[in-house]
Amino acid sequence: MKYAQEDAVEKATILFWKKGFQGSGMRDIQQALDMRPGSIYARFQNKEGLFKLVVEQYVAHSKEKLQNVADSDTPLLSLREFFKTALINPDELRYMRQCLLVKSITELELIGDVGKKAVLEGMVLLNNCFANIIEKAIETKELQDTTPVAFAADWLQNQFVGLRAFAILQTDNSAIEKMIDKVLYDLAAQWPSN
């Protein structure tokens, strides 16, 4: 029963990821989950409740992957690999190049308070993950210890956002790789003071 629920949330994730909150109708959801409206409402309260679970699972999953990066012996090299696998994938999985959270932010006003909260809290959580990676990279001397951790974490998250928007429109994978390289150069480059 619990497994079936996780499975359902996973299927809903694909839908929301592809079509957004607003763009995913209850009838799309019913079809994707192979469930009738009554069951969906009994389980998830409503569309927004399902969306909340989707976001939470998405964040948990992303957090796990970013923590693996941080736990690596060479966090920055792992980060490069993480970016590559997130941004370069076969065409049928192209929708994944967009970050579900960022996509949701663009329609934040149309989502209710429950879903909104889940999205914003997810952003903060992933930001912490980026900060962890930077701290670890300082420990392994991949980055200077003068690197401003909190600011660089915000910056890295931004870069990810920009990269994802780029990757959606891009057909040339080598251009994406070069863009990732640039991010890693700049991460080790100069930071604004105070």
Next chain:
Amino acid sequence: MKYAQEDAVEKATILFWKKGFQGSGMRDIQQALDMRPGSIYARFQNKEGLFKLVVEQYVAHSKEKLQNVADSDTPLLSLREFFKTALINPDELRYMRQCLLVKSITELELIGDVGKKAVLEGMVLLNNCFANIIEKAIETKELQDTTPVAFAADWLQNQFVGLRAFAILQTDNSAIEKMIDKVLYDLAAQWPSN
């Protein structure tokens, strides 16, 4: 008459900018333009036709501002100012921090072919503007002549996307300014080869 049309498109721009294509209902549009459905359809064909005009006007407006940056004696300094005015504004204009085109990209599948085309062509057009700025900055020696123009233009556009996503969630204006500074540092820093 022509003026009234531009005025209507401007009002529609605010609506689409705030709520997106999908999120802006015809009744919202009717209210915003103070027009009845028949008039709107007579003038703009349909919702998507209006959206197309909105995007085109938005792009034309953005292009103009970016061209002013390129025509400046110090394009990079002007670019900094351009970023600042686009990203730091009073709370009631906060919706403007998001790029209308990028916002539209996230719901591209839900917009028809006409609107989709307008958005994608707009992206290409603005990309050219960014390339112009970089070329001019090389001429004024603000950038090295080894800077890879086309790639740097893509990169700059990405930075703008990331910055705008950052600025929406950010309340601290000085953090945004620092993020802009970082972009300008990196623009003059190392680029990946081939």
Next chain:
DNA sequence: GCAAAAATTGAACACTCGTTCAAGTTAACA
């Protein structure tokens, strides 16, 4: 000042939206 053309109106259309709930099915336990 008047007729023809252009623009505007708003009620109504067919369809889709998220959601409900009484009825029916399946599972759990004694």
Next chain:
DNA sequence: TGTTAACTTGAACGAGTGTTCAATTTTTGC
């Protein structure tokens, strides 16, 4: 095997969607 509880079903609801069009008003040109 009978009883209770948990879950599932799908028709139906009211509100919202983009769009149409005959009737009306305004503008235009002579």
